[in-house]
Amino acid sequence: MYASVFTAFTAGASTERQPPIAVMVNISNSVNELSANQLRSVLLGNLREWPNHRRITIVQREPSSPIVSAVLRSILQMSVSDYNRYLLNLDFKGQLPVPVKSLISDESACSFVFNAPGAIGFLYAESLAQLPCGTQVRILRIIDKPQFSPLKDSNR
Amino acid sequence: MILKFISSLRIRETILIAIGAAAVLGAVFASNDLLHAVQEAETFYSVGMNALSIEGDLQEYTQGSRRVFVYALTTKDPNVQLPYVNAARNADVDVTRLFRKISLLPLNSASKEEIAGFYRDWNRYLKVRNSVTGLILEDQPALAMEQERVEGAALFENCAKRLKGLKKRLDQNAQEELEAVRKTYYRCAVEVGFLIVTTILFIYSLRMLSGLKTTNQRLAESEMTERQRGEILEAISQNKSLDEILRSIAALVEKTYTSGLCVITLMENSIELPSARTAPESFSRLNMACRGAEVIDKMKSKWIVHIRAGKDHTVGSIEVYFPQQVTAMPEDLRLLERTGQLAGLAVEHGLVSSQLAFQAKHDGLTSLVNRAVLRDRIGDALKQANGDKKSFALLWIDLDRFKQVNDNLGHHIGDLLLQQVAQRLLACIRDSDTAARIGGDEFVILLPRCETSQLAVEIAGRIVGRLNEPVQAQQHTISVSGSLGISLYPEHGDDCETLLRNADTAMYAAKASGKNMFQIYESKMGVVSAETFEIDRQLRIALDGGGKLIGRKISRTTEFELQYQPQVNSSGTIESVEALLRWDSSVLGAVSPARFVPIAEENGVIVALGGWVLREACKQAAVWRRRGHDLRVAVNVSPHQFLRCDFPAAVKQALADNELPPELLELELTETAFVRNLDDIVGQFETIRQLGVRISIDDFGTGNSSLSYLRALPVDGLKIDRSFVAGIESIDRNTLPLVRAIVGMAHGLRLRVVAEGTETRGQLQILRREGCDLHQGYFLHRPVNAAGIDAILKSYPAGHPAFAHEPDTEDLVALSRVGSREISNEPQQLRRQA
Numbered sequence: 001m002y003a004s005v006f007t008a009f010t011a012g013a014s015t016e017r018q019p020p021i022a023v024m025v026n027i028s029n030s031v032n033e034l035s036a037n038q039l040r041s042v043l044l045g046n047l048r049e050w051p052n053h054r055r056i057t058i059v060q061r062e063p064s065s066p067i068v069s070a071v072l073r074s075i076l077q078m079s080v081s082d083y084n085r086y087l088l089n090l091d092f093k094g095q096l097p098v099p100v101k102s103l104i105s106d107e108s109a110c111s112f113v114f115n116a117p118g119a120i121g122f123l124y125a126e127s128l129a130q131l132p133c134g135t136q137v138r139i140l141r142i143i144d145k146p147q148f149s150p151l152k153d154s155n156r
Numbered sequence: 157m158i159l160k161f162i163s164s165l166r167i168r169e170t171i172l173i174a175i176g177a178a179a180v181l182g183a184v185f186a187s188n189d190l191l192h193a194v195q196e197a198e199t200f201y202s203v204g205m206n207a208l209s210i211e212g213d214l215q216e217y218t219q220g221s222r223r224v225f226v227y228a229l230t231t232k233d234p235n236v237q238l239p240y241v242n243a244a245r246n247a248d249v250d251v252t253r254l255f256r257k258i259s260l261l262p263l264n265s266a267s268k269e270e271i272a273g274f275y276r277d278w279n280r281y282l283k284v285r286n287s288v289t290g291l292i293l294e295d296q297p298a299l300a301m302e303q304e305r306v307e308g309a310a311l312f313e314n315c316a317k318r319l320k321g322l323k324k325r326l327d328q329n330a331q332e333e334l335e336a337v338r339k340t341y342y343r344c345a346v347e348v349g350f351l352i353v354t355t356i357l358f359i360y361s362l363r364m365l366s367g368l369k370t371t372n373q374r375l376a377e378s379e380m381t382e383r384q385r386g387e388i389l390e391a392i393s394q395n396k397s398l399d400e401i402l403r404s405i406a407a408l409v410e411k412t413y414t415s416g417l418c419v420i421t422l423m424e425n426s427i428e429l430p431s432a433r434t435a436p437e438s439f440s441r442l443n444m445a446c447r448g449a450e451v452i453d454k455m456k457s458k459w460i461v462h463i464r465a466g467k468d469h470t471v472g473s474i475e476v477y478f479p480q481q482v483t484a485m486p487e488d489l490r491l492l493e494r495t496g497q498l499a500g501l502a503v504e505h506g507l508v509s510s511q512l513a514f515q516a517k518h519d520g521l522t523s524l525v526n527r528a529v530l531r532d533r534i535g536d537a538l539k540q541a542n543g544d545k546k547s548f549a550l551l552w553i554d555l556d557r558f559k560q561v562n563d564n565l566g567h568h569i570g571d572l573l574l575q576q577v578a579q580r581l582l583a584c585i586r587d588s589d590t591a592a593r594i595g596g597d598e599f600v601i602l603l604p605r606c607e608t609s610q611l612a613v614e615i616a617g618r619i620v621g622r623l624n625e626p627v628q629a630q631q632h633t634i635s636v637s638g639s640l641g642i643s644l645y646p647e648h649g650d651d652c653e654t655l656l657r658n659a660d661t662a663m664y665a666a667k668a669s670g671k672n673m674f675q676i677y678e679s680k681m682g683v684v685s686a687e688t689f690e691i692d693r694q695l696r697i698a699l700d701g702g703g704k705l706i707g708r709k710i711s712r713t714t715e716f717e718l719q720y721q722p723q724v725n726s727s728g729t730i731e732s733v734e735a736l737l738r739w740d741s742s743v744l745g746a747v748s749p750a751r752f753v754p755i756a757e758e759n760g761v762i763v764a765l766g767g768w769v770l771r772e773a774c775k776q777a778a779v780w781r782r783r784g785h786d787l788r789v790a791v792n793v794s795p796h797q798f799l800r801c802d803f804p805a806a807v808k809q810a811l812a813d814n815e816l817p818p819e820l821l822e823l824e825l826t827e828t829a830f831v832r833n834l835d836d837i838v839g840q841f842e843t844i845r846q847l848g849v850r851i852s853i854d855d856f857g858t859g860n861s862s863l864s865y866l867r868a869l870p871v872d873g874l875k876i877d878r879s880f881v882a883g884i885e886s887i888d889r890n891t892l893p894l895v896r897a898i899v900g901m902a903h904g905l906r907l908r909v910v911a912e913g914t915e916t917r918g919q920l921q922i923l924r925r926e927g928c929d930l931h932q933g934y935f936l937h938r939p940v941n942a943a944g945i946d947a948i949l950k951s952y953p954a955g956h957p958a959f960a961h962e963p964d965t966e967d968l969v970a971l972s973r974v975g976s977r978e979i980s981n982e983p984q985q986l987r988r989q990a
Contacts, residue, residue, distance in 0.1 A: 026290075057294045099295055101234050111238045115286070116293035 021071060022125040024110065024137040026117045029054075033141040040075050042120060043083075045090060045098035050118055058100045059112045059121035068102075071122045106131060113137045172361040179354035186347035193340035200333040203261050207326045210258040214251060215319050218278070221247030222312055225285055229304070234293055241289055248282055264332065267325035274318030281311035381491070384408045388498060398506040405474070405499050412491065415478055417455065420499060422463070422472035457482050461489075461496040465504040474499060519593040521571055522578035530592035530600055534652045537604045541645055549612035551601040552641040552659035553581070553619065556671040558597035559760065563796045565632055572629040573636065580622040584615060600659065609644055609676060616640050616674040624672065637672035639663050648677045664688060692755050694741050699761050715741055716765075718772050719939035722948065723790070723910060723930040730948065731930060732788035732822065734912075735773040736939045737765065757794065766797040771810045774821060776942050778814035785949050790822040792854065798825055799836070804843045811847070818848030824875065826854045827865070838868055845870050852910065857898060866905060874902045876928070878913025885918045892922070899927050 023039065025031060031050060034042075041047035048056055060068050063080050072078045078086065091097055103109040106123050110133040113121040120140075128134045221244045228240035255275050259268070284307040291300035388404050402420045409418040455477035463472040474496050484492070517529045525533070537548045555577065562570035574597065581591045581599055590602040601619075606612055623638040641662025649655040662677040669675065698715045717740065720733035739747045756762040770791050777789040797803060811818055823844065841851060852873035853865070857880055876898055883891035895911075902909045911923045914933030923931060937948065 055294055055296070101293070103238070104235050108235055108238050111242060112234055112293055115238070115241050115289045117287075117290040118294050119290075 018070060018074065020125040021067065021074070022123055022128045023140045023142065024113050024121045024123065024128065025140055026113055026115075026119055027136060027138050028117045029138055031140065032138070033143050035144050036075070036142055037144075039142060043072070043076055043098075044086070045096070048096070048098075054118040055099070057116055057119045058098065059109050059116075059119050060100060060102055061106070061109060061123075062102045062104055067122060067124055107133065110134060110137060169365060172358075172365050175354065175361050176358045179351070179358040182347065182351045182354045186344065186351040189340065189347055190344045193337060193344045196333070196340055197337045199262070200330070200337055203263065204326070204330045204333065207258060207261050207263060207267070207329070208323075210254050210261075211319060211323050211326060214254050214258070214274075214322075215316075217247045217250045217254065218312075218315055218319065221251065225289070228289070229292060229297075229300070232295070232297070237292065241293075244285070251278060263326070264329045267322060267329050270318060270322040270325045274315055274322060277311055277314040277318055281308060281315055284308045284311055381408070381412065384411070385494075385498060388502070392502050392505045395509055398502060401502040401506075402499060405495060405502070409474065409476055409492075409495055413476060413478070413488075415480070416459075416482075417477040419475045419477065420463075420472065421475070422503070423470070454479065456480055459484050459488065459492060461492040463496050463499045463503060465500045465507060471500065471503050522575055522593050524578050524581075524591050524593045524599070526592060527594040530590060530594065530602065531652055533590045533602055533604075534655070537602060538645070538650075538652065540604065547606055547647075548645050549603040549606040549609070550643045550645075550655050550659040551603065551612065551616055551619070551674075552643075552656070552663040553599040553601070553623075553638050554640075554663050554667065555597040555623070556637045556639055556667065558636065559758065560795065561634060561636065564799055565629075565634070569629045569632055569634070573627050573634055576627050576629070577623065577636075577638075580625075581619060584618045584622055589615075600656065606644070609642070612642050612644065613674075613676070616642055620672065620674055639666040639671050640674035641666055642674060642676045644676070688755065691744065691747060691752055692759060694743050695739075695752055695756060695761060696759070698739070698741065699764055715739060716768065717941065718769060718776065719941050720776070720789070720945050721932055721939040722937040722945070723932045724936050725930055726924050726928070730787065730937075732790055733945060734790040734824070734932060734939075735769060735776075735792070737769055757796065760796075762794045763797050763800065766792075766794050767806060770806065771813070774810040774814045774816050777820050778816045779942070780945070780949070781816065781820065783946075783949075786817075786820060787945070787949075788820045788822055788850070790824050790852070792824045795826065798823070799840060804840070804847065807844060807849060808847055811849075819850065822850040822852060822872070824852050824854040827856075827858075838870075841869050841871070852908070857894070866901075866907075871907065873908035873910060873929075874898065875910040875912055881911050881913040881919055881923065881933070882915070884922050885916065892926075895923075896926050903927065 023034070029050060030052060038047060042056055043058065050056055060071070062068070063084070069080050072080055072083045076083065087098055087100065101112060101119075103112055106127045109121050109123055110128060110131045113119040114133045114136045121137075125139075128137075128139075224240045224247065225244040228237040228244065231237055255271065255278075258271055263271075284303060288300045288304045288308055291297070291303065384404075385408070388401060388408065391401050391404060402422075406418040406420050410416055457478045457480065459476040459478075459482075461474050462470050463474060465471045474492065476492070517525055519526050534550070540546070541548055555573075558570065558573070561573060574593070577597075577599070578591065578593065581601065585591055585601055585603070588604060590604075592600050592602070594600050601615070603612055603615060620638060620640060623636060627634045627636060641659045641664070643649060643655045643659035643662060645655060648658045658677040658681075661681045662675045665678075665681045666673045666675040675681075717738045719736045719738055721736060722730040723732045723734060725731050737749060737753075739749070739752055741747050753762070756765055770793075773789045773791045777787060780787045793803075807821070807823075810816075811821065844851060850872040851870070852875055853869075853871055854875045855877045856874040858877045876895060880891055880895050880898070884895055899909050908929040909927070910930040910932060911919075911928040912932045914920050914923060914931045915935050917935065919933070920931060920935055940948070
């Protein structure tokens with residue numbers, strides 16, 4: 001299941017060969033799949049609640065981690081600094097901040113998703129398979145290729 | 157009936173088996189209950205401890221879970237929160253594990269309900285907490301705190317209450333379990349007690365049953381043994397042979413110990429017998445082995461017990477051999493000891509029987525055969541002699557003066573003398589001859605197969621010679637002799653009684669011929685013997701009615717009479733008289749003292765006769781004294797009488813009874829009394845002399861005279877034997893010098909001299925010339941009775957007794973013969989008294 005996810009997700013992301021990335025949510029989450037746009041909306045703070053109105057919390061590794069840059073580049077076509085600026089810009093605009101949690105390890109990230117019903121996290125699939133909690137989180141299927149369009153940057 | 161029923165051994169066995177079965181059942185039940193109680197206790201302990209431990213762990217883990225969870229609430233950094241959250245979840249896992257664990261324990265329903273309730277509440281709490289956790293992680297602390305405060309805390313409090321309730325339930329459960337275990341314990345204790353009591357009863361019953369069986373067996377064995385012992389005792393009482401009895405005892409032992417071999421051994425010379433020559437054959441065997449002696453060497457163990465007869469007198473042993481090593485138990489030793497006692501009894505009984513048989517046939521003092529055996533053997537000799545036409549001889553031996561030895565030295569010395577005489581007789585005869593003691597000092601020897609009288613004469617001479625040898629009896633050296641009479645078969649009789657009587661007669665003839673010799677029977681001896689026997693019989697009848705020979709009183713005193721012969725001094729005065737005994741038997745007529753005195757000395761009546769003479773003489777002297785005549789009366793005393801310890805008292809009594817001054821009594825004693833120890837004689841002399849009585853020695857110069865007597869004995873006078881007086885007129889030149897020497901010696905010792913037997917004028921003249929102090933004899937006065945003495949005394953001239961001048965012989969004769977009368981023509985030497 002992970003492989004299919006990763007394959008589908010990475011195939012449309014870049015021509016460069018990338019390790020598959022797994023998108024994980026709490027086991028109680030009723031969502032099984034997301035589209036690339038929905039995923040992009042979540043990262044950009046445009047989509048903030050799950051269908052059950054549970055608040056979405058983004059779980060990542062620390063910003064310097066390769067998985068963060070890989071996720072941002074493959075989904076948002078943004079670098080880490082770009083994304084940080086984007087988030088700061090949202091703050092300056094007085095918009096609700098995007099809840100992003102940076103965890104220092106894969107295990108912590110997985111554990112966070114396991115404990116937080118509204119969390120959504122990104123880990124390399126290969127790393128997630130090695131973790132004890134890897135089986136206690138739900139992996140979402142990304143059903144289409146992300147449609148990249150220039151972001152409407154209100155700060156620009 | 158019931159007791160009898162119960163006392164039956166079979167019933168007892170049944171009861172004991174029932175008790176044993178009850179004990180076994182009790183043991184099973186008690187064991188089961190005990191096991192159950194142990195299991196319950198173990199379960200209780202395990203469950204209780206586990207439950208309490210788990211409950212404690214639940215408390216800890218739930219509190220820990222909540223505590224770390226609360227820590228997570230205090231920070232916003234998810235990197236810090238997550239470890240606490242994970243720790244709380246780990247604690248939750250442990251809580252779940254503990255719940256499952258405690259759910260499996262066999263607790264009571266209340267506890268289980270409490271546990272289930274706890275778990276339900278706990279799960280609710282966890283749901284709330286998970287929600288709260290999510291809210292915290294998702295940066296909604298206010299909401300999280302609110303939910304935690306409103307729901308989480310309450311649910312957790314419920315969980316804590318549930319755990320407290322659980323602990324309470326567990327305590328109750330423990331109390332219930334403890335109570336149950338305690339009840340089980342009590343039941344077990346009761347059952348164990350019952351078991352112990354039953355077991356004790358069972359063991360006791362087993363022992364009792366065993367004891368009963370053993371006792372019954374012992375009783376049966378004991379009955380059998382006792383029956384056999386009874387049979388043995390019966391055999392002993394029936395005088396069965398010792399060999400047979402000992403074999404029965406050995407059989408009894410071997411019946412008791414079936415593998416044992418019994419050997420009974422009697423020690424040699426273990427039993428002292430009176431005479432080895434007559435020892436029963438049953439006692440003369442050496443090491444009598446009843447049986448099996450040849451296999452003893454193969455035996456490996458031996459029990460031994462001594463056979464004792466009398467007081468600790470070991471006479472043998474009973475040995476029981478076994479082919480294997482066997483250790484004797486105490487009861488075995490007791491049985492053997494009793495068997496040893498039985499054997500000792502048999503030996504002792506055999507000894508007593510033998511001794512009784514021996515005593516029935518033998519003389520106890522000398523161990524020679526007695527009269528009955530002698531008669532039997534004479535009967536055998538008669539039969540044999542009749543068949544073979546052979547002859548045999550009887551020797552009748554009587555010791556001379558044995559009565560003097562008995563009276564003077566005591567009976568124990570006499571017994572020793574008889575024993576030595578018996579040994580000497582045995583030494584003089586052949587093994588085939590028989591020596592018997594048939595009376596006090598009388599022995600008879602049977603000489604079978606005596607073809608000629610020469611052999612009898614030879615043996616008789618040998619015996620006479622051996623008897624003459626001095627006998628040492630304690631400190632006394634005794635010289636005795638024996639008189640021996642011989643009768644031959646068939647010349648002197650053809651039956652036992654005749655032969656014995658004729659041998660006795662011949663012995664008396666030997667005595668009459670001077671003793672210390674033997675005589676062969678002659679037919680003329682029979683007459684003398686018959687006369688002697690008749691004198692003896694009449695003498696006994698005359699004394700004390702014929703019954704008590706040594707009685708002090710004489711019942712037929714009219715047959716006895718005292719005559720008195722005057723003793724005249726040189727001046728013609730009658731100074732004294734000698735009392736002489738006469739016997740005028742109503743049957744035999746007048747019997748000479750020479751005939752009856754020796755017989756009286758032999759049969760012992762001389763003591764009674766002498767006492768009578770003493771009293772009568774004193775009585776008569778007192779009569780004369782009252783009439784104005786102080787005549788001293790001389791009484792002849794037998795040695796038997798004189799040496800009796802009561803003689804001085806008798807003398808004193810006779811003087812006192814008649815108020816006679818002691819100086820008017822003189823005792824005449826022959827030298828035969830001096831055979832006894834001189835010290836004893838001197839003592840008796842002095843005792844009598846202290847009474848004031850005079851003592852003179854009669855018949856001096858004959859017999860065993862010894863001048864040492866004159867030196868040692870305090871005598872007052874001597875009486876020259878008539879043999880010297882009779883010889884002084886003869887041509888024998890030695891007599892007169894001897895008389896002169898005797899008179900000179902007596903006067904030198906300040907002793908008065910009496911010359912007896914003065915029968916002629918010449919004798920009187922010579923004796924007066926030689927200085928004799930007193931004269932006595934037929935020439936002067938014959939013995940007369942008391943009236944005759946009175947008549948003589950009356951015929952003396954007035955102014956008696958002194959003459960103005962020394963009378964010549966004619967005057968003296970004329971004076972002294974006045975008033976005398978003839979009463980006897982017998983020679984005076986035949987009138988001797990003891």
